[in-house]
Amino acid sequence: MNDTKTALRVTIMRVVFVLAFAFLGLRLWGLQIGRSEKYSLLADKNRFRLVSVDAPRGVIYDRAGRILVRNVPSFSISVVPASLPQDEKELASLCERLAALLGLPASSREQRPAWFAETALAASETAYADQPPLGVKELIQQIKDQVNEGKLSRYSPVPLVSNVSKDTAFIAEEERLHLPGVVVEIKPQREYLHGSLTSHWLGYVGPIPEKVAPTYLNQRDSDYEPTDQVGLTGVELTFERALRGRKGKNHVEVDAFEREVRTLAVEPTKAGNSLILTMDAELQRVAEQALRERMGKVKSSSGSVIAMNPQTGEILAMVSLPSYDNNLFSGGISMEDYRRLVNDPLSPLLNHAIGGEYPPGSSFKVIPACAGLEEKVINDKTEFTCQGTLWLPSELMPDDPSKAQPFYCWVKTGHGRMNLMSGLAYSCDIYFYHVGGGFKNFTGLGLERLAYYARQFGFGEPTGIDLPGEASGLVPTERWKRENWDTNWVTGDTYNVSIGQGYILATPLQLLNAIAAVANGGTLYRPQVVRRIVDSQGNIVKDFQPQAIRRLPVSRENIELVRKGMRAAVSWGTAILLELDLPGIRAAGKTGTAEYPGERDKEGHLPTHAWFAAFAPFENPEIALVVFIAGGGQGALEAVPVASKILRHYFQVPEPTPTPKPK
Secondary structure (H helix, E strand, O other): OHHHHHHHHHHHHHHHHHHHHHHHHHHHHHHHHHOHHHHHHHHHHHHEEEEEEOOOOOOEEOOOOOEEEEEEEEEEEEEOHHHOOOOHHHHHHHHHHHHHHHOOOOOOOOOOOOOOOOOOOOOOOOOOOOOOOOOHHHHHHHHHHHHHOOOOOOOOOEEEEEEEOHHHHHHHHHOHHHOOOEEEEEEEEEEEOOHHHOHHHHOOEEEOOHHHHHHHHOOOOOOOOOOOEEEOOHHHHHOHHHHHOEOEEEEEEEOOOOOEEEEEEEEOOEOOOEEEEOOOHHHHHHHHHHHHHHHHHHOOOOEEEEEEOOOOOEEEEEEEEOOOOHHHHOOOOOHHHHHHHHHOOOOOOOOHHHHOOEOOHHHHHHHHHHHHHHOOOOOOOOOEEEOOEEEEOOOOOOOOHHHOEEEEOOOOOOOEEEOHHHHHHOOOHHHHHHHHHOEOOEOOOHHHHHHHHHHHOOOOOOOOOOOOOOOOOEOOOHHHHHHHHOOOOOHHHHHHHHOOOOOOEEOHHHHHHHHHHHHOOOEEEOOEOEEEEEOOOOOEEEEOOOOEEEEOOOOHHHHHHHHHHHHHHHHOOOOHHHHHHOOOOOOEEEEEEEEOOOOOOOOOOOOEEEEEEEEEOOOOOOEEEEEEEOOOOOHHHHHHHHHHHHHHHHOOOOOOOOOOOOO
């Protein structure tokens, strides 16, 4: 009986063992043969990496070959999502160690250091909002969420913190065994050698903003990745495709700690093309210094200087103050710095030279002068008498003298008899009231013709410069006033526009472009900021040629008359300080003093912007420039000296020797 039970038990055990081994055998067959391809693929994904290698971004030079922007190596702490700990406690421990290593809060709920720098991953438009910076836990969770949404690869490194110190990077590399999924990468970083001097021209790079990410990621044959750096402003943005280059690919094998074991295949990078700008960096420096000194003297909050070759449209210098250091954006700007820049009431991030809109003042008078001659409203002999005040009859009650409105000349006692030459030289307001709006029996241009010529000279529309953020300015019309002010246009409005006041608005670049067209005899050019694009070997990829927007509808003879009036302004008119300070160089120019709304002084005068537009040499102009000082006072006294210093440098005119004071 016992033997029978024992035999049964042995048989059962044998059957169990057979079934167990059969099951194990089937599982092994399923794993090694039936599903071998699947698990082999998973193993390969854990073992092999197709690593993108960023191409060196193109270098940027000035017209003389001076380096303005270059690439420098920067250390970045990245994570491979697939290799991060799955256990919550292990992941929390990893976050704590990373936070201690990087000097960051482990969580956004923790106290963070004042110098906390925003990470590369979060440095997008949303990260620049008024919100607390993320801790390491939140950043890693953000990465996981983007992986789950299919925006990031599980097996590719994702930057967690950029621009870390060399010591921190070395410590992270040494602790690799205790930081699963964490890798140290060397990334190229932009270095702007002149900082705030050239920031409005060059711009900066940063992470792809979320709103425009599809534009980059969905491009045909695009190799953009969500964590890439792209140009965000300046020529870094407008010439992004030329500067970017083409990424390379490294097929590598890694161990369990994401350390590279060997490289299996390499697809080399293609370096980005370089830009040679039209900028003269030394002229840029002189212009910035001259403007800054004068702004400090008159206590101005902002100002601009732009210099151009009037024969080609090439911008030689472009200064906008206040400015900012674009190196702050390299590697991720801190929230503190970003908020300071964005909330600054002086708008240092705005390029005032192309984005600021202001009444152009008397510098605009060259436009009605050209228009009046071309439309035969006046000729060079036409004279008007300036007595300091012009009493414009009321349009509703023209016979009632008490209803007449006074329009003043800037010289209260009047200029006397004025013709075109003296009207431009002395900037007589009453002369141009007649030309623009007419008076009594004299029919002026009227708003329609005045606006037409203003638009032909480039006012009221962007010039097309290859920089983002250009404003359109404003050339007002009767319809515009009805829609915006709910009132009709009157002759007094035309008077104001005729002297660059009232509703008309212009950017410094628009005024410069118009003056340059007068200087060169009548061709309005598209302003140009890049001379050529070259490859990494120095071969020319694209050579930019001058682009004419249009030929002005003004005869050369009439333009020459206006040019002579501008020459008179320098030789014996309102800009005579330039003549005295620039011996041997025959320059031409037009001063401007533009009123704007603000607190009146003791004499009841509104505050004024200072303008000056000039070109030289008169016979064959090489350079045209505009100086604008916000709230700077009189253009003749404050803007002309800035232009003088710039032109002295350009023409290499020695500084005057100070006259010794008598003892």
